[in-house]
Amino acid sequence: MARADGVGAGRGCAELTGLQVVPVLGLPEVVAGDDLAELIAKADEYRDGDVLLVTSKILSKAEGRLVQAEDREAAIDAEAVRVVARRGRTRIVENRNGLVMAAAGVDASNTPPGTVLLLPEDPDASARALRAGLQRLTGRRLAVVVTDTFGRPWRNGLTDVAIGAAGLRVLDDHRGRRDSHGNELVLTVTATADELAAAGDLVKGKATGTPVAVVRGLAGAVTEEDGPGAAALVRPSADDLFRLGTSEAVREAVTLRRTVRSFTPEPVDPGAVRRAVAAAVTAPAPHHTTPWRFVLVESAEVRTRLLDAMLDAWRRDLAELDGWDEAKIARRTARGEVLRGAPYLVVPCLVMDGSHTYPDARRAAAEREMFVVAAGAGVQNLLVALAGEGYGSAWVSSTMFCRDTVRAALDLPAGWDPMGAVAVGRPAEPAAARAPRGVEAFIEVR
Structure with missing residues (x-):
């Protein structure tokens, strides 16, 4: 035209x-x-x-x-600062200018053999x-x-x-x-x-x-x-709500999951916690059971009542069973302040509904271990999902040492076993850098 x-x-x-x-x-x-x-x-x-x-x-x-590069993948590595998504050999990456694109824009078409154009x-x-x-x-x-x-x-x-x-x-x-x-x-x-x-x-x-x-x-x-x-x-x-591909988002959320011990007073969105619980209950479990229950402590009054009751139980046990003096007890119980300083608590509980009954102690113990492992998988899903929502968390074991006290304070059924407590909130400060942990020390190949 x-x-x-x-x-x-x-x-x-x-x-x-x-x-x-x-x-x-x-x-x-x-x-x-x-x-x-x-x-x-x-x-x-x-x-x-x-x-x-x-x-x-x-x-x-x-x-x-136009540069010499027999290996286009190596040229992409050099140009990329972050992998956004990967599927097979296809990579969507971010380059140093913040551009998110396939292969960092490295072009091997219409160039002499052994070269690429950046x-x-x-x-x-x-x-x-x-x-x-x-x-x-x-x-x-x-x-x-x-x-x-x-x-x-x-x-x-x-x-x-x-x-x-x-x-x-x-x-x-x-x-x-x-x-x-x-x-x-x-x-x-x-x-x-x-x-x-x-x-x-x-x-x-x-x-x-x-x-x-x-x-x-x-x-x-x-x-x-x-x-x-x-x-x-x-x-x-x-x-950017879409800055990562699926597998990269999962890996980043796992990496972001850090134990946070200091929180801002900003209220926690109950909807975000419920979305995290929805992820938690997708964890694997034995015998097609659902061995998780999550008690969401949203009331400040209930949180104070729970933590005060736990503190009394801990002090009593440390004094009567361990013979500790007041100074040592104070140092030990101070660790629980992470729960008191969080704006939101989640108490994960294990239920054994659907478990099999065995007459010998060895198989009965193994049966319970399967359910405990499933509970841990559910809590891990919860923590990762909370990290994806932008919340920090700390999984503290203290409720496991005074389960009767916790059940009474929260009015829980006798068959619910508290498996620690999770403090939830916005981190008060950025997490310190953490060097990547090599996997070889944790692997044995047969």
């Missing part, structure tokens, strides 16, 4: 209402050291307010990002340098968007997105505006740079050898300053 002014007739121009997207034809094969601004400036005539969409591959080539080291910096050169050579006020091809969660097919930008409002914030019915927009922020990148791909294509396109008719989005670039499009990890 030809542009309204006749320029670009027969050049695969895509025209929308008031907006024209035109390929820049005739660019030579780019190699390391080429002055890309000069090549693009000579290839077409530009106007104030034009937005140039530049495929990252030619920037990478001009910047010498993304520009800093796509925003590349966009700024290219824009400066183009404006100097053309005398025009331009914007530059560096594009690359991404897949998208929940959607088939690929599209181009912006990975670098200069001189463009990459985001158009509609919040506070009103729609045609007078409703205030509270969430809408349009990714203008990504929309332009996708539009440019309609005329650049994947196999035509046309790496640059021009968008005309959006001069209002072109800025005098370079601006924050495409970095503004990267969602902070704290706001």
Whole structure:
């Protein structure tokens, strides 16, 4: 389709209402050291307010990002800072610029054997340098968007997105505006740079050898300053609800599960605890039983009554059975303050309903051990799920030493055996870094 002014007739121009997207034809094969601004400036005539969409591959080539790499996987390792998801040999990773994409953008297509092409080291910096050169050579006020091809969660097919930008409002914030019915927009922020990148791909294509396109008719989005670039499009990890694949999320939640002994006073969401309990009761159990019960201590009054009764029982036992003096008892019972300082308690209990009865002590003991192991698996599920909800926890064994006292304080059936207590809350301080623990010391292979 030809542009309204006749320029670009027969050049695969895509025209929308008031907006024209035109390929820049005739660019030579780019190699390391080429002055890309000069090549693009000579290839077409530009106007104030034009937005140039530049495929990252030619920037990478001009910047010498073609590297020797017999092993593409090793190149991906070098470019990635975090594995987001993995399935077989396919990896979705985050690179040093915060871009989440397949294989860190490492490209082995259309490159000499034994080489791969890496993304520009800093796509925003590349966009700024290219824009400066183009404006100097053309005398025009331009914007530059560096594009690359991404897949998208929940959607088939690929599209181009912006990975670098200069001189463009990459985001158009509609919040506070009103729609045609007078409703205030509270969430809408349009990714203008990504929309332009996708539009440019309609005329650049994947196999035509046309790496640059021009968008005309959006001069209002072109800025005098370079601006924050495409970095503004990267969602902070704290706001990203989908930053991990399934197996990675499970592993991270397990890693995040740390014993927390100091909590903020922020109330705990009872719904989050119930979701964690729902995960807990998926644990394996013997004989198709459900040997778990979870007592949620949400009342401050009940928590105080429980902990006071436990403290009295502990002091009595330590004095009468162990012969400890008051100072030693005080030091020992101080460990229980982690429960008193938590805004929420969960008391997991073991029930033996459905267990088998054996006449000999050996098999009867083994039967109980199976149920105890199942209870532990349920508690582990609970702790991991709480970590996934953003809560810290501490599984404290103290209720197991005064079960009758706990049953009385919480009005529990005689057959419920408290298996410790779990303190729950927001951690008062970040967990200290923990070095990865090697597994070989815990493995024997036969």
